Amino acid sequence: MHVTKILSVLFLLLLGLLSACSKDESSSSAGAKSAPAEVSAGEEIYKKNCKVCHAQSINGAPIPGNKSMWEPRAQKGVDVLVQHASEGFGLMPPKGGNVDLTESELRQAIEYMIAQMQ
Numbered sequence: 001m002h003v004t005k006i007l008s009v010l011f012l013l014l015l016g017l018l019s020a021c022s023k024d025e026s027s028s029s030a031g032a033k034s035a036p037a038e039v040s041a042g043e044e045i046y047k048k049n050c051k052v053c054h055a056q057s058i059n060g061a062p063i064p065g066n067k068s069m070w071e072p073r074a075q076k077g078v079d080v081l082v083q084h085a086s087e088g089f090g091l092m093p094p095k096g097g098n099v100d101l102t103e104s105e106l107r108q109a110i111e112y113m114i115a116q117m118q
């Protein structure tokens, strides 16, 4: 009886130590985690600049999440797609009409759209 009591006290102590440790860990990394990571930069750029055509396939713009529309585009490689989005491609205006977008912003938006395929 005595031994089990001591053991359970030790067990509780151990639990206390463990939770103290994990608390430390979470508070030290809280800074990195607190950034609003729900919406990626690519998604943000897409919503502001690309969605107006791409969500509804205006003039045939490929819809994110539509595999048969995106697969043949994705096969060209992201570099080519970034170049096409930057210079314009068919009925796609250069940079979707926002000349302020950088190539890296275009890339992020394109990677976001491609990632919607699965």
Ligand code: HEC
Binding pocket: 045, 046, 049, 050, 051, 052, 053, 054, 058, 059, 060, 061, 062, 073, 076, 080, 081, 082, 084, 085, 089, 090, 091, 092, 093, 095, 096, 097, 101, 106, 109, 110
């Ligand atoms: C004014 C409408 C419009 C906007 C805004 C628009 N697109 Fe497009 N986009 C199109 C159309 C139309 C096509 C299909 C062009 C074709 O295949 O002839 C297209 C095709 C593309 C393609 C495929 C190019 C290829 O080589 O197959 C990419 C990549 C793309 N758009 C990226 C973007 C990005 C990134 C944005 C936002 C920054 C954007 N688009 C905004 C109309 C638009």
